[in-house]
Amino acid sequence: MHSSLLLIPLVAFLAPLVARGIGRWVRIPVVVFELVLGILIGPSVLGWAQPNEFIDQLSELGLVLLFFVAGSEIEPSSLRGRTGRRAVATWFVSLVLGVIVGLALGSPETAVVIGIVLCSTAVGTILPILRDAGETSTPFGRAVLAVGAVGEFGPLIAISLFLGARDIGASTIVLVLFALLAGAAILIAGRMRKGALHRFVEATLHTSAQFAIRVILLIIGLLVTVSYVLDLDVLLGAFAAGIVWSLLIRDADESSRHAVESKVEGVAFGFLVPVFFIYTGVTFDLQTLLDAPLLWLGVIATALALLVIRGVPATFAAPAGASLRDRISFGMLAATGLPIIVAVTAIADDEGLFAPQVTPVLVAGGMLSVLLFPLIALAVRGAPVTRPAQPISEEG
Numbered sequence: 001m002h003s004s005l006l007l008i009p010l011v012a013f014l015a016p017l018v019a020r021g022i023g024r025w026v027r028i029p030v031v032v033f034e035l036v037l038g039i040l041i042g043p044s045v046l047g048w049a050q051p052n053e054f055i056d057q058l059s060e061l062g063l064v065l066l067f068f069v070a071g072s073e074i075e076p077s078s079l080r081g082r083t084g085r086r087a088v089a090t091w092f093v094s095l096v097l098g099v100i101v102g103l104a105l106g107s108p109e110t111a112v113v114i115g116i117v118l119c120s121t122a123v124g125t126i127l128p129i130l131r132d133a134g135e136t137s138t139p140f141g142r143a144v145l146a147v148g149a150v151g152e153f154g155p156l157i158a159i160s161l162f163l164g165a166r167d168i169g170a171s172t173i174v175l176v177l178f179a180l181l182a183g184a185a186i187l188i189a190g191r192m193r194k195g196a197l198h199r200f201v202e203a204t205l206h207t208s209a210q211f212a213i214r215v216i217l218l219i220i221g222l223l224v225t226v227s228y229v230l231d232l233d234v235l236l237g238a239f240a241a242g243i244v245w246s247l248l249i250r251d252a253d254e255s256s257r258h259a260v261e262s263k264v265e266g267v268a269f270g271f272l273v274p275v276f277f278i279y280t281g282v283t284f285d286l287q288t289l290l291d292a293p294l295l296w297l298g299v300i301a302t303a304l305a306l307l308v309i310r311g312v313p314a315t316f317a318a319p320a321g322a323s324l325r326d327r328i329s330f331g332m333l334a335a336t337g338l339p340i341i342v343a344v345t346a347i348a349d350d351e352g353l354f355a356p357q358v359t360p361v362l363v364a365g366g367m368l369s370v371l372l373f374p375l376i377a378l379a380v381r382g383a384p385v386t387r388p389a390q391p392i393s394e395e396g
Contacts, residue, residue, distance in 0.1 A: 003048055004049040004052055007041050007049045008275060008278050008279065008282070011034065011278050012274040012275070014033075015034045015274065015278075016033075018033050018037075019032075019033050026375070026379075027133075027378055027379075029129045029374050030128075031125060031129075032370065032371050034274050034278045035277055035280060036281065036371075037281065038277065038278035038280060038281020038282045038284070039286055040281075041281075041282065042281060042282035042284065042286075043282070043287075044290070045286065049282050050282075051283050055275065056279070058272060058275045059276045060276075061272050062268075062271075062273045062277075062279075063235065063276045064220065064224065064234065064235065064238040066124035066273050066276060066339065067124055067238035067239045067242065067339075068239070068241050068268075069124060069242060069265070069268050069273075070123045070124040070127055070148070070242060071149075071238070071239040071242020071243045071245075072242035072243070072245050072246040072264075073123075073127055074145060074149045074242070074243060074246070075142065075146075083143050083146050086316055086317035087149075087151075087314075087317045088150055088154075089316075089317075090147070090314050090316055090317050091119055091147075091150045091154045093313045094118065094119035094309050094313050095115050095116070095119040095154070095158065096115075097118070098114055098116070098117065098118030098309050098310075099111050099114070099115035100115075101115075102115050102118075107353075112163065113347075113354070115158075116155045116163075117337070117341050117345070117362055118305055118309045119151065119154065119158075119309070119310055120151055120152065120155045120337040120340035120341060120344075121147060121151025121152055121310065121314075121336065122152070122336050122339050122340065122366075122370065124273075125336060125338055125339065125370060126148060126336050127145070129374045133378055140318075140319055140326060140329075140330070140381070143317060143318060143319045144333050147314050147317050147330075147334050148333075151310065151334060151337075152239065152339075155344065156239065159344055160175050160178075160233055160236065163347050163348070174230050174232065178230050178232055178236065178237075181226055182223060182226075182236075182237075182244075185240070186243055198252040198256070201249070201256060201260065202252065202253065205260070210263070212260040212263070213264070213267075215245070215248070216241075216245055219244050219245055220241045222241075223237035223238070223240050223244070224241070233343065235339075235343065276339075280338070280342060284360070284364070285359070286360070288357050288360045289360055289361070295361050298365070299368060300365075300368070301365070302362055303365045303368040303373075305365075306335040306336075306337055306365065306373075307332065307373070310334055311331035311332055311334050311335030314330065314334035314335070315327040315328075315334075317334075318330040325380050325381060325382070326381060329378070329380045332373040332374070333373065333377045335373055336369050337369055338363075338367060338369070341366035342363060342366070345358075345362050346359075
């Protein structure tokens with residue numbers, strides 16, 4: 001345990017330095033180095049770091065915060081109009097195609113898991129990549145985030161409906177109840193105007209009170225607890241909490257919003273989120289793949305399936321007038337998946353739906369998508385075009 005407590009922060013320290021050094025020749029997302037270095041120090045390679053309960057809890061917090069930040073970056077307007085409709089439609093296409101592939105490989109229960117894996121998008125993973133590339137304010141980046149929101153929230157709903165302990169009818173009722181509670185919170189947050197809350201947030205930005213961060217922790221705690229009590233995936237609550245907070249803070253002064261975002265990003269991407277990705281590498285069962293080299297064909301097949309089943313349909317949600325290069329880049333970013341894959345395969349393992357070698361193959365396929373797809377996408381797209389932000393919720 002003591003070695004893990006030292007090595008994981010050390011890897012978190014080294015990963016951006018390595019990424020910056022290599023960035024002189026090729027731009028590689030820092031998450032790539034977090035995963036690879038995590039595998040390197042883990043039991044499958046050097047054996048310096050070992051899984052333990054404390055780091056596991058920090059990793060879970062990192063995943064929750066990753067989904068919170070993803071939810072807070074989603075603009076409700078981006079889920080309406082042409083982009084929103086196509087984002088939802090293409091996600092359903094991906095889910096159906098994924099289930100069909102799953103049915104060809106195993107039982108209906110296995111098919112559902114495969115379908116959820118292959119229709120997911122790691123919006124929390126690609127968000128910092130888009131931000132570092134200066135794309136979050138462009139129509140392209142905002143459309144990617146819209147597709148990613150559906151590709152992350154949709155699988156969470158599917159997990160709650162099809163992989164819980166309840167039957168589909170009871171799961172639907174519970175999910176509707178959560179939707180009503182979360183929707184009420186979102187509605188209240190959306191109707192609040194600038195007032196005492198914003199003034200108190202601004203007054204405590206540089207004091208020990210740090211009221212904004214405490215409000216965020218309360219919102220996360222409330223909605224994650226609701227998810228837990230209703231026996232839903234807690235990541236649903238984390239994602240909804242991000243939406244609630246973004247609506248609460250939207251009318252605050254721009255400088256105050258940026259200050260709060262900077263503090264949240266510092267905790268998220270400076271501390272807990274790297275722990276999640278590094279620990280994912282540490283706990284990854286590389287030995288299973290090394291013992292059976294043919295399984296690497298399954299890893300490659302999983303990454304290609306993500307690209308074809310998730311990436312290709314998603315290109316139809318690209319902004320109007322997108323070039324071929326933009327659509328290729330768009331599809332690769334949409335096909336980048338890992339957090340949902342980790343979550344859903346863990347559930348499948350707990351319920352005995354998979355043979356022991358399946359989970360490492362699927363998770364490795366998700367890792368491969370994170371390692372390659374954003375890198376290729378950014379290379380294909382090139383430098384972002386600086387232009388005024390435009391709404392992507394155009395009707396038509």
